[in-house]
Amino acid sequence: MPRIFSGIQPSGELHIGNWLGAVQNWVTLQQSYDCLFCVVDLHAITAKYEHASLARRTREMALGLLACGVDPDRSTLFVQSHVAEHSELQWLLNAVAPIGELERMTQFKDKAQRVESVPVGLLNYPVLMAADILLYHADLVPVGEDQVQHLELTREVARRWNAEFGGGQDYFPEPQPILTEAKRIVGLDGGTKMSKSLGNTIGLLESPEEIWQKLRPAKTDPARVTRKDPGNPEVCNIYHLHKYFSPPETVAQVADNCRGAKWGCLDCKRVLAENMSLALAPIRERARELEAQPGRVEEILAAGAATAGRIAAETIREVRERMGFLQAERQADRRPDSGMAPPARLPV
Ligand code: SF4
Numbered sequence: 135m136p137r138i139f140s141g142i143q144p145s146g147e148l149h150i151g152n153w154l155g156a157v158q159n160w161v162t163l164q165q166s167y168d169c170l171f172c173v174v175d176l177h178a179i180t181a182k183y184e185h186a187s188l189a190r191r192t193r194e195m196a197l198g199l200l201a202c203g204v205d206p207d208r209s210t211l212f213v214q215s216h217v218a219e220h221s222e223l224q225w226l227l228n229a230v231a232p233i234g235e236l237e238r239m240t241q242f243k244d245k246a247q248r249v250e251s252v253p254v255g256l257l258n259y260p261v262l263m264a265a266d267i268l269l270y271h272a273d274l275v276p277v278g279e280d281q282v283q284h285l286e287l288t289r290e291v292a293r294r295w296n297a298e299f300g301g302g303q304d305y306f307p308e309p310q311p312i313l314t315e316a317k318r319i320v321g322l323d324g325g326t327k328m329s330k331s332l333g334n335t336i337g338l339l340e341s342p343e344e345i346w347q348k349l350r351p352a353k354t355d356p357a358r359v360t361r362k363d364p365g366n367p368e369v370c371n372i373y374h375l376h377k378y379f380s381p382p383e384t385v386a387q388v389a390d391n392c393r394g395a396k397w398g399c400l401d402c403k404r405v406l407a408e409n410m411s412l413a414l415a416p417i418r419e420r421a422r423e424l425e426a427q428p429g430r431v432e433e434i435l436a437a438g439a440a441t442a443g444r445i446a447a448e449t450i451r452e453v454r455e456r457m458g459f460l461q462a463e464r465q466a467d468r469r470p471d472s473g474m475a476p477p478a479r480l481p482v
Pocket of ligand 1: 354355358365366367370371372373388391392393397398399400402403
């Protein structure tokens with residue numbers, strides 16, 4: 135079964151933009167692929183972040199993924215920093231990662247110009263992403279348009295490493311993208327991508343009342359100044375959100391009512407709020423069930439890290455060997471499930 139790796143940053147509670155843009159797709163993919171889904175907390179420290187809330191946000195993200203339907207019996211769900219080999223492989227891949235190409239990454243250039251002092255981690259971000267994927271010999275990576283360039287860099291790093299250390303073999307497969315339907319979910323301000331940092335989101339676990347309070351002031355077609363002014367649904371984010379949450383006949387009616395000034399924007403938003411609350415109800419319910427089982431999320435993440443760690447440890451062992459390192463005799467001791475006693479501490 136082909137293997138997929140995909141990661142998501144620990145931004146805390148999932149919002150509808152994450153769900154529609156990525157997580158719904160994960161839930162579908164796990165039916166047909168061997169999936170590793172990772173909360174990528176190591177990526178989160180490449181920009182300024184709130185360290186006091188990182189652990190909480192990481193757990194909330196994991197809980198949200200499980201509530202959305204990521205199934206730990208089918209997929210491996212884990213936290214990136216719980217498998218130390220991600221960092222190790224990143225360092226080892228630095229031996230072949232081309233700095234010129236890293237500097238040309240659009241995301242790097244964009245983010246670097248917004249900070250006074252550019253951390254090395256920001257430049258190195260795509261190498262860590264390459265490590266995430268190559269560590270598991272993933273065949274496929276679901277990518278949005280903003281990650282295509284990073285995946286191409288992963289392929290380049292794999293080619294360079296294979297040429298240098300592969301001994302005539304393609305040890306690392308070049309992962310292929312799974313190009314999913316580009317869903318760019320616009321935030322409630324109607325202008326930019328939905329993003330928690332911009333405060334323009336609706337959380338997946340929000341109550342119907344909270345959803346309504348967020349939708350009520352959301353931006354619509356500015357041409358609809360009064361109820362009698364006809365509008366253009368195509369320029370209104372509320373209409374596009376209807377397409378994801380309302381049945382097709384309602385979507386058609388929304389467009390007709392808007393163009394013909396047959397209802398007000400609050401009426402339109404009320405229908406959206408009801409359909410959205412209905413669609414998200416099972417997710418809220420699963421989240422409640424998980425919260426009612428103390429330690430369950432942690433247990434799932436520990437099992438996921440153990441599964442991922444076994445694959446990762448084998449890859450690192452082979453990579454070290456191919457790169458010429460002296461193998462540590464008792465390397466397996468580091469795995470808690472290896473059944474071996476931990477190595478004695480050296481006296482200092
Ligand atoms: S009626 Fe609906 S689709 Fe039209 S502008 Fe208002 S909120 Fe948007």
